[in-house]
Amino acid sequence: MPISEEIIVRSELRWAAISVGVVSVIMIALIYAGLVHHINPPSNIERIDPKTLHLGGEFTEANLGTRVSGDGQVTSRIVATQFTFQPRCVVLPANRRVTLRFATPDVIHGILVSGTNVNTMIVPGYVSQVHTVFTRTGDLLMPCHEYCGLGHSEMSATVRVVPPDEFKPDAEGRVACDAR
Amino acid sequence: MNDPDRLEQPWRLWASVAILSVFAFSVLFGFVLMPVMQGRAAGIDAFEAICRALGITPGSPAARQPTTNAKAQPATRVAWSADLLNSLTKATAAGESLAGSCAGCHGRDGRAVEVKLYPDLAGQSAAAIYKQLHDFKTGSRPSALMTPMVQALTEEQMVAVSAHFAAFPVRPIPAAQLPAAGAAIEGLVARGDSGRGMPACNACHGDQSGGPTEAPRLSRQSREYLAAQLRAFKTGERRNDIYSRMRSVAAPLTESEIDGLALFYASTRTY
Ligand SMILES: [Cu+2]
Numbered sequence: 513m514p515i516s517e518e519i520i521v522r523s524e525l526r527w528a529a530i531s532v533g534v535v536s537v538i539m540i541a542l543i544y545a546g547l548v549h550h551i552n553p554p555s556n557i558e559r560i561d562p563k564t565l566h567l568g569g570e571f572t573e574a575n576l577g578t579r580v581s582g583d584g585q586v587t588s589r590i591v592a593t594q595f596t597f598q599p600r601c602v603v604l605p606a607n608r609r610v611t612l613r614f615a616t617p618d619v620i621h622g623i624l625v626s627g628t629n630v631n632t633m634i635v636p637g638y639v640s641q642v643h644t645v646f647t648r649t650g651d652l653l654m655p656c657h658e659y660c661g662l663g664h665s666e667m668s669a670t671v672r673v674v675p676p677d678e679f680k681p682d683a684e685g686r687v688a689c690d691a692r
Numbered sequence: 693m694n695d696p697d698r699l700e701q702p703w704r705l706w707a708s709v710a711i712l713s714v715f716a717f718s719v720l721f722g723f724v725l726m727p728v729m730q731g732r733a734a735g736i737d738a739f740e741a742i743c744r745a746l747g748i749t750p751g752s753p754a755a756r757q758p759t760t761n762a763k764a765q766p767a768t769r770v771a772w773s774a775d776l777l778n779s780l781t782k783a784t785a786a787g788e789s790l791a792g793s794c795a796g797c798h799g800r801d802g803r804a805v806e807v808k809l810y811p812d813l814a815g816q817s818a819a820a821i822y823k824q825l826h827d828f829k830t831g832s833r834p835s836a837l838m839t840p841m842v843q844a845l846t847e848e849q850m851v852a853v854s855a856h857f858a859a860f861p862v863r864p865i866p867a868a869q870l871p872a873a874g875a876a877i878e879g880l881v882a883r884g885d886s887g888r889g890m891p892a893c894n895a896c897h898g899d900q901s902g903g904p905t906e907a908p909r910l911s912r913q914s915r916e917y918l919a920a921q922l923r924a925f926k927t928g929e930r931r932n933d934i935y936s937r938m939r940s941v942a943a944p945l946t947e948s949e950i951d952g953l954a955l956f957y958a959s960t961r962t963y
Contacts, residue, residue, distance in 0.1 A: 543721070552730055556750065563771045566934050572766055573935065593935040594903055595891040600940065617934065618904065661902050663891025666884055 550629045554640065562636040565591070565617045578602050580685040586610040592621040592634045592656060595663030601670040601689035605679035606649050614640040622658030625671050633658060646673040768832045768932050770823050772905050779851050780818040780858075787856030790849055793841070794857075802860040807914035815862035817899075820908035821854035824932075832932040862912050865959070870915075873956035880949065881956060888944040893953070896937070904937055910957040919954035926950070 545551045565571045571591055577599050578588040586605060591598045592614060604610050614623065614634045624631040627648065632640045646652075656667035672689055681687050723745045731741030743749040791800070794813075799805050802814030813821060827833040829842045829850070842850070879885075884892035896903030897910045910918060924930035925942035933939055945953070 543726075546726055547729055550730065550733055552734075555744070563773060566766045567769065567771060568766070591935050593937060595895060596936065596940045598935040598940075600889075661895060663884065663895030663903070666886060666889050666891040668889065 551631055552629075554632065556641070558639040558641065559637060560615055560639050562615070562617045565615055570613075571615045573598065578604060578687045580681045580687070582685075587613060589613045589615075590669070592616045592623065592660075592667075594618050594661050595656075595667040597654070597656075597667070597669035599669070599689070601672060603672045603674060603679065603687045603689055604646060605676045606646050606673050608676060608679075609643060609645055612642045612644070614642075619660050620658055621656050621660045621667070623654050623669075624657055626653045626655075628652065630654075631657075646671075649673045649675055766832075767934050767936075768823065768827050769830045770826045770906070772819070776822075776851070777819065777905070780822055780855050783855045783859045784852050786849065787852035787854075790845070790853040791856050794853070797837070798857070802857040803863045804914070808916045811917045812863055812913055813857035814860035815912070816858055816909055817907075818854045818858035819905050821857055822850055823906040824908075825850045825854065827932040833930060862909075865912070870955060870959035873952045873959070877949065877952035877956050880953065885944075890941055890944060893941075904934070906934070907937075911960050913957060915951075915954045915958040918957055919950050922950045922953065 560569075560571070566573065569575075571589060576589050576591060578586065580586050586608060588602045588604060588610065590602060590612065593616060612630060614632065615638075616634045616636050619636065621634040622632065623634060628644060628646060630642050630644050632642050634640050650673060652671040652673060654669045654671050656664060660667065670689070679687060724742055727741040727745035728738045731738065731744075736744070740749065797805060797810040798813050802812060802816070804810035804812050824833065824838075825842050825845065828835055828838040829845065831839070845853070880890070881893045884890045884895070893910070894901055896907040899909070901907070921930065922942050922945060925933070925939050926945060928939065931939060942950075
């Protein structure tokens with residue numbers, strides 16, 4: 513028995529409404545994240561050679577971690593590599609503008625800091641930079657959220673946010689997790 | 693019935709209106725509303741925010757970053773380039789003649805004359821051999837026997853001898869079977885341990901693992917050598933792995949796991 517045209521049209525409309533609904537929910541979630549959680553696109557492009565990252569300059573092992581420069585600017589430099597972060601834990605002060613800078617020598621990674629607006633891709637050849645202010649203290653989880661290989665699921669680090677009076681840089685301006 | 697001035701399907705009109713309004717909303721929202729509202733939080737005025745969203749003005753310029761005054765001490769001085777990786781795939785006559793001086797310990801065919809003392813090189817990845825030679829030479833991996841051996845080697849000679857040994861077949865499994873390593877160890881190899889944040893060994897070690905270029909093949913290397921290297925990574929005595937890739941895995945291993953893993957790899961051909 514042939515199905516009447518009316519039934520076909522009604523079924524089409526129903527499914528069209530469902531797809532429009534799904535797309536709308538996703539768009540609303542994106543807009544909400546952008547406005548309420550301050551998730552922004554990157555605002556600048558900065559290149560770096562992934563092959564020689566470890567050989568000198570900003571992302572050598574000795575220069576990684578949190579550092580306060582002379583003008584009081586707090587910067588944390590972190591390398592994402594298969595399948596770990598270097599360092600695996602960084603200390604940052606609460607209620608103060610901080611800058612996170614990431615680079616990778618191997619493949620595409622990504623990070624987010626749970627419960628905050630820090631969320632960026634880390635692409636070989638580029639420096640990913642995020643400015644933020646942490647308002648909650650405690651150990652925040654920073655997992656890799658971009659599949660980077662078989663060990664991806666174990667790739668995570670800790671961002672230790674401490675009250676400003678417990679944030680004590682040493683003579684060189686450095687603050688490390690195990691030094692506390 | 694077919695009036696040429698009338699649209700055949702009236703909904704076409706509404707569909708077009710709907711699509712155009714979605715488009716107009718996206719433009720308005722993406723290029724005006726969103727940038728202005730987000731820019732306010734970052735202290736950027738409305739006009740500047742719209743220009744940035746349209747790509748007319750660039751974003752915050754990259755500020756020069758202060759680097760450490762301490763001298764950079766890289767874990768290794770090896771930098772992988774496409775040319776280098778290419779040259780490592782070609783075995784040459786130069787490699788063969790250089791390999792003569794290694795035969796006393798690593799064997800003519802890359803199978804160590806005494807496995808308790810020297811590692812096998814046969815079937816090892818050329819990139820892994822080259823990386824270690826380079827590190828012995830620059831002092832990134834100090835070794836009483838190897839450091840003097842490689843001092844005289846040039847870059848090209850290190851490439852040649854690496855390609856030479858990599859081309860030999862791996863030593864066959866000995867007739868006398870080693871005891872099985874057990875399920876816990878096989879779990880570490882295949883799945884790692886998420887409780888301790890340890891990736892599986894075969895995420896990096898293995899021909900098709902997709903892990904770091906320089907990760908060596910482990911199977912059929914001697915138990916003694918594997919265990920010694922794992923202990924050296926764990927204690928930090930060996931620290932030539934780029935960005936602690938291997939040290940961070942070895943640090944949480946227990947002594948019995950190290951022995952178990954060494955046994956596992958010494959008695960398998962799979963990885
Ligand atoms: Cu990753």
